[in-house]
Amino acid sequence: MQQQAAEWQPVAVERPEAQGRFVLVCEHASNDFPAPWGDLGLTEAQRTAHIAWDPGALGLARALSSALDAPLVRATASRLIYDLNRPPHAAGAMPARSEIHEIPGNQAVPAAQRLARTEALYLPFHDALRALLARRLALGLAPVVVTIHSFTPLWFGQPRAVELGVIHDADPGLATALVEEARGGLDLDTHLNDPYSAADGVTHTLALQATPLGLPNVMIELRNDLIESPAQQQAMAGRLAPLLTAALARIETREAA
């Protein structure tokens, strides 16, 4: 009896009462195509590919949420319906094309439909994240925003060497500290602002939620072949969590000095 439609919510907050400093965000957690939008005319293969979501990112984010005692704010619909890491006026919020794929349901989206998706997806997601951060600030906690993403091993047919990408918005502090920690203690090819950077418009969530409040923040991108299975996700979280904690301690020690 339309059980799924009745239960769908535009955002999910897992472990909202977790007491750690970190707040995790996974804007591309889902490849669901809920009503009223449906599959946008995509094939099943397209709906399971990277264009629809960040494969492995949700499993990694959940494992990090457990390891860091961190809340997790995650998407519940495909980024092809609305990319929550883009503002409403960005073409990429409802992309007509992604990599080599035309998105049939996103061709010449009428203004009323852009408005409807913005109200249904973008606003509730970011309101929920903002409320979670504001509550922690009011209580005297000092949240740290970390967004969790994945990228493809191949990009237009070219292999990517980078395994871990660490990306910053206006404040490079936590990102550069995390790269230093990763290069010291992690056997992964780690790059700063690669394979994407703020210039590609990928730091919208950080710019919207962390930068105005002066919160330490970083975007983490894992090459998705490294986090395919739950076991890989768990293992990667076990490697990344202490580095995130050490990177935060590093910048706060610097600030205190």
Added chain:
Amino acid sequence: MQQQAAEWQPVAVERPEAQGRFVLVCEHASNDFPAPWGDLGLTEAQRTAHIAWDPGALGLARALSSALDAPLVRATASRLIYDLNRPPHAAGAMPARSEIHEIPGNQAVPAAQRLARTEALYLPFHDALRALLARRLALGLAPVVVTIHSFTPLWFGQPRAVELGVIHDADPGLATALVEEARGGLDLDTHLNDPYSAADGVTHTLALQATPLGLPNVMIELRNDLIESPAQQQAMAGRLAPLLTAALARIETREAA
């Protein structure tokens, strides 16, 4: 039968369907002290003074809203309960002291009370403003954020010469253009980033709502003796509205060149 309490809302949006480019914000519009907070132990003289609100700002903002065909998002409670132009972790969000006045109800505000005020006032106000801006962006409009404030002729007993203060956040474009227009066409002592500037923490609304979306924005401060009466407010709006329009045209002509 508790009519006032039942009707009070934490934010008011006037003329939400107005079609102009400008979106006006008046965070310090109100010196109401609604339940459950009440008067915070202040005298009537204190509750009508500048410490409680920006006298004249709402009248000016409404006259500008009419002149510019602009929506107006305004506060409905005193800034002494929650200063909507401050984030939840700022001491000034619920100030223990303002100028020479102790605020009895704001002494050692417990964390649960900071949380309650944040949820009751800060989040709904900024969610409403953000939704209004996001809807316009989704519809292909290009909003311009202008916050309207007033300041006292005397500050700790010293007279202030500045009559019009024009303040910017990260992007100085609209503010500097407005100062240029004002100095060319307005007989007011006009200063950039005076009597306050971003360094005083007064651009939180701009930093939160306009800067992350790349929207042109400016904070306007009028010396409150110039906008005491409705006639003065109307006259001032009639002088400022064409300057704001000209300043916007100036930066957009520059960008197009």
